[in-house]
Amino acid sequence: MTTLPDQKDAVGFDPVRIGAFGRCLRNPRVLIAGGFLAIIGLLVLLAPWLAPADYRAQIDLPLTNAGVLGTDDFGRDVLSRLIVGVRTSMLVAVLAVLVAGAAGVFLGLVAGFRGGWLSVVIMRGIDILLSFPPIVLAIAAVAILGPELRNVVIVIGILYIPRFTRVVYTQVLSLREAEYVQADRVLGASSTRTMFRTVLPNVTAPIIVQGSLSLSFAVQIEAGLSFLGLGAQPPLPSLGTMVGAGRDFLEVQPSLLIFPAIVIVAIVLALNVVGDGLRDVLDPRRGQS
Amino acid sequence: MRTFLARRAGLALIQLFVVGTIVFLLARLIPGDPARAVLGDNATEDQVAQVRELMNLDAPQWEQYFGFWGNLLRGDLGVSLISGRTVLEDLPVRMGNSLELVLLALALAMAIGIPLGRLAATKANKAIDHIVTGGAILGISLPVFVLGTLLLLVLGVWWPVLPPERFVSFAEDPLTHLRVLLLPVLTLTAASTAVVARMTRSAMLETLSADYVRTARAKGLREKHVVRRHALRAAMLPIVSVSSVELTTLIGSTVLVESIFGWPGMSSLLMNAVTVRDYPVIQAVVLATATIVIVVNLIADITVRALDPRAESV
Numbered sequence: 039m040t041t042l043p044d045q046k047d048a049v050g051f052d053p054v055r056i057g058a059f060g061r062c063l064r065n066p067r068v069l070i071a072g073g074f075l076a077i078i079g080l081l082v083l084l085a086p087w088l089a090p091a092d093y094r095a096q097i098d099l100p101l102t103n104a105g106v107l108g109t110d111d112f113g114r115d116v117l118s119r120l121i122v123g124v125r126t127s128m129l130v131a132v133l134a135v136l137v138a139g140a141a142g143v144f145l146g147l148v149a150g151f152r153g154g155w156l157s158v159v160i161m162r163g164i165d166i167l168l169s170f171p172p173i174v175l176a177i178a179a180v181a182i183l184g185p186e187l188r189n190v191v192i193v194i195g196i197l198y199i200p201r202f203t204r205v206v207y208t209q210v211l212s213l214r215e216a217e218y219v220q221a222d223r224v225l226g227a228s229s230t231r232t233m234f235r236t237v238l239p240n241v242t243a244p245i246i247v248q249g250s251l252s253l254s255f256a257v258q259i260e261a262g263l264s265f266l267g268l269g270a271q272p273p274l275p276s277l278g279t280m281v282g283a284g285r286d287f288l289e290v291q292p293s294l295l296i297f298p299a300i301v302i303v304a305i306v307l308a309l310n311v312v313g314d315g316l317r318d319v320l321d322p323r324r325g326q327s
Numbered sequence: 328m329r330t331f332l333a334r335r336a337g338l339a340l341i342q343l344f345v346v347g348t349i350v351f352l353l354a355r356l357i358p359g360d361p362a363r364a365v366l367g368d369n370a371t372e373d374q375v376a377q378v379r380e381l382m383n384l385d386a387p388q389w390e391q392y393f394g395f396w397g398n399l400l401r402g403d404l405g406v407s408l409i410s411g412r413t414v415l416e417d418l419p420v421r422m423g424n425s426l427e428l429v430l431l432a433l434a435l436a437m438a439i440g441i442p443l444g445r446l447a448a449t450k451a452n453k454a455i456d457h458i459v460t461g462g463a464i465l466g467i468s469l470p471v472f473v474l475g476t477l478l479l480l481v482l483g484v485w486w487p488v489l490p491p492e493r494f495v496s497f498a499e500d501p502l503t504h505l506r507v508l509l510l511p512v513l514t515l516t517a518a519s520t521a522v523v524a525r526m527t528r529s530a531m532l533e534t535l536s537a538d539y540v541r542t543a544r545a546k547g548l549r550e551k552h553v554v555r556r557h558a559l560r561a562a563m564l565p566i567v568s569v570s571s572v573e574l575t576t577l578i579g580s581t582v583l584v585e586s587i588f589g590w591p592g593m594s595s596l597l598m599n600a601v602t603v604r605d606y607p608v609i610q611a612v613v614l615a616t617a618t619i620v621i622v623v624n625l626i627a628d629i630t631v632r633a634l635d636p637r638a639e640s641v
Binding site: 162165166168169170171172173174175177178179181182183254258261262265266268278281282284285288289292295296299302303306307310311314 | 338341342345346353354356357464465467468469470471472473476477479480483484485575576578579580582583586587597598601604606609610612613616617620621624
């Protein structure tokens with residue numbers, strides 16, 4: 039006999055969806071990409087212990103093949119800088135997406151659930167935010183606030199609020215009239231409680247999909263800003279600054295460009311593959327037979 | 328349709344108004360004295376006072392704000408704090424150069440992406456579909472500045488078919504201009520082609536299984552005809568929408584691409600202004616790009632509406 043999920047589970051997280059994550063991992067592409075991201079996650083956590091040398095220290099002459107991946111123009115170990123660079127880029131991207139997600143989900147919930155003028159103001163505000171190409175506004179804002187990683191996190195975070203708000207808003211609109219949401223109200227739950235305890239858990243699937251895809255964009259924007267010299271400041275490496283530095287030595291030491299380029303592409307690709315995989319199983323419109 | 332046009336144009340105006348206000352506030356967000364920030368710590372009080380005057384910082388806030396709009400409406404985008412030239416002397420040419428890249432890239436992306444997406448959709452789950460979808464996901468995972476620098480390495484250094492050349496305008500030397508243009512346009516096109524192909528594929532998969540396509544097949548129409556006249560045409564709506572979004576992305580990406588290839592567009596104007604904190608120029612570039620995006624979205628929304636056969640009855 040199969041056991042029924044208890045009441046809390048049914049409201050907390052739809053068990054069908056936990057199964058969906060398992061189904062998603064059965065796709066070999068998603069499994070490989072997910073495994074790679076797990077390794078990147080470990081790298082981020084253990085970077086200070088994994089890096090063979092201090093990323094600021096000169097270990098040999100400039101542009102030699104010392105160490106595993108050679109040395110950069112200051113004679114610093116490229117492998118160590120790559121490991122720390124991955125950590126910088128990923129931390130900025132994850133923090134930015136958390137900022138965007140928290141603010142975006144909240145605004146989407148309020149706009150969808152409350153409706154009325156509040157929803158008009160929020161959704162029009164979101165439209166306006168969307169009328170800036172993210173990188174242009176990011177450059178202007180970071181240039182004015184100062185090229186600091188904290189500012190990069192805030193700016194990317196704000197720029198990606200609309201994606202979450204829109205997704206949550208449309209979902210909430212369709213859920214608002216659902217029977218179990220109405221039932222919650224009839225039972226006397228406050229609207230804040232209904233919003234966060236009943237509606238929010240049922241819109242987690244699109245939020246997760248949006249989160250993984252936004253992470254891939256955030257990695258790219260951070261790297262782009264750092265490439266232009268507006269993100270991580272020397273001596274701290276990020277994947278973008280390393281590509282930027284590699285560009286200056288194309289003829290002498292192309293490996294300075296190639297290694298960080300491969301790592302960025304691999305991370306972005308893995309995030310996109312996982313995002314697509316999650317969407318395929320979580321989005322009911324996409325052939326979840 | 329008329330009420331839709333009025334509402335949509337009204338929204339665009341509100342967007343422009345808010346964008347202008349944000350751009351006005353940007354320069355006022357600078358920590359400390361903006362004039363001091365421009366000049367650095369070694370500037371004399373006289374110099375600071377001069378720049379404060381140029382930026383109109385001594386007037387009351389509301390007066391500055393109305394002055395800002397008054398100037399904008401008269402087409403006065405301000406004066407560069409560094410070169411002393413009016414922004415309007417440089418901006419239109421730079422904007423033209425940037426738009427040349429963007430529009431060419433978008434046209435190429437649609438010309439390649441739509442047929443690829445259509446091919447993948449009609450051969451769903453066959454080898455060709457896997458190649459297209461795999462290539463597309465790789466395409467959207469290549470950040471423009473990485474692809475641009477790699478192309479520079481491969482086609483400029485290792486196999487020097489397109490060695491770096493100085494920018495020449497089309498009027499001066501059309502052939503060299505096109506040669507210089509090739510790498511930046513290629514770089515920009517890659518990701519957009521991938522996005523357009525993906526959208527075309529998924530939109531067509533949906534229309535190919537729709538009832539009216541089944542009806543068309545049941546009528547005995549030839550498959551080619553069904554695909555082109557029924558499935559692809561109905562799938563054009565999301566494709567047009569995604570293309571307008573892609574244009575926004577491309578305008579952003581040119582900033583990076585221009586900086587890699589030394590293309591004298593809005594980007595180098597913006598980046599130079601950023602390094603020397605030339606706030607009027609930064610404001611003008613942000614305002615100009617946002618205006619382009621708002622206008623493009625307006626046109627795209629109207630096009631989608633005009634193409635949508637259901638729109639009239641709704």
